Amino acid sequence: xxxxxxxxxxxxxxxxxxxxxxxxxxxxxxxxxxxxxxxxxxxxxxxxxxxxxxxxxxxxxxxxxxxxxxxxxxxxx
Amino acid sequence: xxxxxxxxxxxxxxxxxxxxxxxxxxxxxxxxxxxxxxxxxxxxxxxxxxxxxxxxxxxxxxxxxxxxxxxxxxxxxxxxxxxxxxxxxxxxxxxxxxxxxxxxxxxxxxxxxxxxxxxxxxxxxxxxxxxxxxxxxxxxxxxxxxxxxxxxxxxxxxxxxxxxxxxxxxxxxxxxxxxxxxxxxxxxxxxxxxxxxxxxxxxxxxxxxxxxxxxxxxxxxxxxxxxxxxxxxxxxxxxxxxxxxxxxxxxxxxxxxxxxxxxxxxxxxxxxxxxxxxxxxxxxxxxxxxxxxxxxxxxxxxxxxxxxxxxxxxxxxxxxxxxxxxxxxxxxxxxxxxxxxxx
Amino acid sequence: xxxxxxxxxxxxxxxxxxxxxxxxxxxxxxxxxxxxxxxxxxxxxxxxxxxxxxxxxxxxxxxxxxxxxxxxxxxxxxxxxxxxxxxxxxxxxxxxxxxxxxxxxxxxxxxxxxxxxxxxxxxxxxxxxxxxxxxxxxxxxxxxxxxxxxxxxxxxxxxxxxxxxxxxxxxxxxxxxxxxxxxxxxxxxxxxxxxxxxxxxxxxxxxxxxxxxxxxxxxxxxxxxxxxxxxxxxxxxxxxxxxxxxxxxxxxxxxxxxxxxxxxxxxxxxxxxxxxxxxxxxxxxxxxxxxxxxxxxxxxxxxxxxxxxxxxxxxxxxxxxxxxxxxxx
Numbered sequence: 001x002x003x004x005x006x007x008x009x010x011x012x013x014x015x016x017x018x019x020x021x022x023x024x025x026x027x028x029x030x031x032x033x034x035x036x037x038x039x040x041x042x043x044x045x046x047x048x049x050x051x052x053x054x055x056x057x058x059x060x061x062x063x064x065x066x067x068x069x070x071x072x073x074x075x076x077x
Numbered sequence: 078x079x080x081x082x083x084x085x086x087x088x089x090x091x092x093x094x095x096x097x098x099x100x101x102x103x104x105x106x107x108x109x110x111x112x113x114x115x116x117x118x119x120x121x122x123x124x125x126x127x128x129x130x131x132x133x134x135x136x137x138x139x140x141x142x143x144x145x146x147x148x149x150x151x152x153x154x155x156x157x158x159x160x161x162x163x164x165x166x167x168x169x170x171x172x173x174x175x176x177x178x179x180x181x182x183x184x185x186x187x188x189x190x191x192x193x194x195x196x197x198x199x200x201x202x203x204x205x206x207x208x209x210x211x212x213x214x215x216x217x218x219x220x221x222x223x224x225x226x227x228x229x230x231x232x233x234x235x236x237x238x239x240x241x242x243x244x245x246x247x248x249x250x251x252x253x254x255x256x257x258x259x260x261x262x263x264x265x266x267x268x269x270x271x272x273x274x275x276x277x278x279x280x281x282x283x284x285x286x287x288x289x290x291x292x293x294x295x296x297x298x299x300x301x302x303x304x305x306x307x308x309x310x311x312x313x314x315x316x317x318x319x320x321x322x323x324x325x326x327x328x329x330x331x332x333x334x335x336x337x338x339x340x341x342x343x344x345x346x347x348x349x350x351x352x353x354x355x356x357x358x359x360x361x362x363x364x365x366x367x368x369x370x371x372x373x374x375x376x377x378x379x380x381x382x383x384x385x386x387x388x389x390x391x392x393x394x395x396x397x398x399x400x401x402x403x404x405x406x407x408x409x410x411x412x413x414x415x416x417x418x419x420x
Numbered sequence: 421x422x423x424x425x426x427x428x429x430x431x432x433x434x435x436x437x438x439x440x441x442x443x444x445x446x447x448x449x450x451x452x453x454x455x456x457x458x459x460x461x462x463x464x465x466x467x468x469x470x471x472x473x474x475x476x477x478x479x480x481x482x483x484x485x486x487x488x489x490x491x492x493x494x495x496x497x498x499x500x501x502x503x504x505x506x507x508x509x510x511x512x513x514x515x516x517x518x519x520x521x522x523x524x525x526x527x528x529x530x531x532x533x534x535x536x537x538x539x540x541x542x543x544x545x546x547x548x549x550x551x552x553x554x555x556x557x558x559x560x561x562x563x564x565x566x567x568x569x570x571x572x573x574x575x576x577x578x579x580x581x582x583x584x585x586x587x588x589x590x591x592x593x594x595x596x597x598x599x600x601x602x603x604x605x606x607x608x609x610x611x612x613x614x615x616x617x618x619x620x621x622x623x624x625x626x627x628x629x630x631x632x633x634x635x636x637x638x639x640x641x642x643x644x645x646x647x648x649x650x651x652x653x654x655x656x657x658x659x660x661x662x663x664x665x666x667x668x669x670x671x672x673x674x675x676x677x678x679x680x681x682x683x684x685x686x687x688x689x690x691x692x693x694x695x696x697x698x699x700x701x702x703x704x705x706x707x708x709x710x711x712x713x714x715x716x717x718x719x720x721x722x723x724x725x726x727x728x729x730x731x732x733x734x735x736x737x738x739x740x741x742x743x744x745x746x747x748x749x
Binding site (some may be wrong): 179183 | 488519520521522523524525529531533536538540542545546547548549550551552553554555556557559566578579582583585586589740741742743744745
């Protein structure tokens with residue numbers, strides 16, 4: 001089981017909250033390592049999350065749900 | 078004509094990413110394809126249209142230009158004439174005033190004036206549309222203006238799958254293609270969330286034919302002809318109205334030049350009622366063109382007068398309440414459909 | 421300067437003048453008794469280049485068919501000097517099926533892809549395309565160049581300034597040639613241009629700029645030689661302005677009532693002047709001069725006959741060639 005983590009998007013304000021703006025892969029889908037999983041946003045800055053390993057994706061947060069940078073957003077089984 | 082997708086896929090992208098993926102795949106396939114425009118390099122395009130391309134292909138093939146639309150659009154024309162395949166971005170369609178001569182008097186006319194002996198295989202991409210208070214000079218659609226002038230194809234994708242397919246078709250087309258993408262369909266993280274701006278996109282390269290509309294929802298009671306962001310709003314309205322037992326057939330034009338008149342006529346023949354939803358200015362444009370094409374074939378197809386939901390002939394206002402009053406909102410679309418059904 | 425080159429420059433200027441005189445004749449022949457611009461075998465506007473031959477001959481002597489040339493609404497001298505197909509060009513001016521554009525472009529919109537030649541009727545707007553042609557040549561690792569011709573009036577249009585800046589910024593192999601014939605239709609340069617010569621405008625874009633005075637074909641040849649060599653060597657664009665002469669009106673039918681220099685014009689005709697120069701140098705004599713004129717006349721009349729014998733396009737084909745048909749690949 002591997003954590004998929006919200007990246008440090010704004011290193012000048014690491015406490016700032018953000019959201020997963022878009023999940024590109026559905027909950028329960030198979031992904032390959034390196035595949036684009038989601039787009040995230042902190043304030044004005046957007047970033048992307050790529051799959052760290054291959055596996056089955058389990059969402060832990062919903063689009064638009066406010067979370068912190070560094071939080072676990074999904075698991076890969 | 079049904080909506081185009083190839084084999085079903087669960088891979089989803091935003092429209093912006095689908096556009097840049099289409100460009101990337103063609104750039105990988107053909108050395109002559111290159112991208113040019115303001116902020117298309119490190120920024121990835123102000124509206125995300127060229128994201129990731131600079132990293133992949135480098136500064137010789139993804140070029141940031143000075144604010145010189147006449148010069149760099151003309152440069153694109155000259156490179157195209159010599160057999161390259163430039164993709165040139167006009168940041169906002171609203172800016173066409175400073176460079177329209179290159180577009181309509183040169184890019185669009187060289188093939189004809191040369192008796193077909195000189196080709197201009199160029200794509201001119203440009204961002205269109207309002208709804209986020211960007212004001213009169215940064216919110217226009219203007220596809221009616223471009224479509225009105227002979228010699229350039231005009232495509233307007235509404236969703237990610239079409240965005241990639243139309244981009245690939247546009248790049249491969251040997252005629253100049255104006256590719257107009259609405260900022261509201263791009264799926265930008267810094268704009269209001271639009272669930273229809275993300276969707277399934279096949280991973281392999283594929284083309285969506287230019288000049289073919291898509292019936293994106295079938296229905297028996299009324300035909301709504303529309304394009305771009307208005308497709309999203311119309312589908313929302315259609316879903317709501319289906320719960321009341323009204324069948325709305327939604328046609329996504331996808332291309333304005335060439336215009337798929339046959340698909341429109343087939344649908345109007347079936348339903349007898351027509352609403353046109355067009356975010357461009359009402360008078361002397363696309364909505365009138367659709368109406369004319371129905372009327373000149375057989376106005377008796379219509380069981381009721383048609384309705385147009387367009388931006389009135391007013392510069393687009395800044396304040397939210399004023400802007401929302403002129404845009405073709407779900408409320409206006411619903412009212413127009415109800416109006417056409419009640420007669 | 422090499423004798424053969426000098427005689428060739430003279431020969432080219434004579435060919436151009438012979439052509440323009442023939443078009444002048446044909447253009448007016450069937451517009452009598454009162455000038456009707458839309459009448460006759462050659463309808464529409466006609467902008468002839470008599471007097472400006474030195475610019476075309478001097479610059480194009482340095483170019484091959486692989487180099488690109490863009491020209492404005494007064495293009496014939498440049499087209500001829502750059503080797504555009506004379507028969508097809510003439511047929512286009514006469515609006516025939518065999519014309520460069522199948523009759524669709526006319527005299528201001530001549531396209532000869534084999535010579536990478538194009539012209540445009542919108543002032544200064546033909547220049548940006550030259551940048552693109554130069555860009556393509558550069559990208560492909562060739563030493564080919566693009567030359568953009570324009571009038572002194574064009575140097576006040578935005579497209580000119582944008583083009584110089586971008587060509588300089590990207591070090592494109594372009595040569596900008598301004599033909600200052602003193603008149604933007606009826607407005608003299610002193611009433612349109614803030615600088616005494618457009619040659620100084622090169623400095624605004626950090627590129628070399630110079631002015632060639634006196635409509636000198638050899639002066640043009642030398643300046644163009646330097647500019648073309650710079651471009652071929654990857655050193656970027658240059659600007660040359662030539663003070664030339666518009667022998668006739670802006671367009672045919674222009675009564676030129678505004679023109680206060682008309683009396684002096686015939687005396688400034690560059691061809692008799694150069695003819696004298698070469699005669700004094702022993703490179704021309706009456707027999708050789710006569711032969712050169714005769715050859716030019718034969719070639720020009722051949723082109724005119726070709727045009728007149730060519731089919732007139734049918735109205736049913738008016739909608740053809742808007743879009744490219746099958747893809748090249």
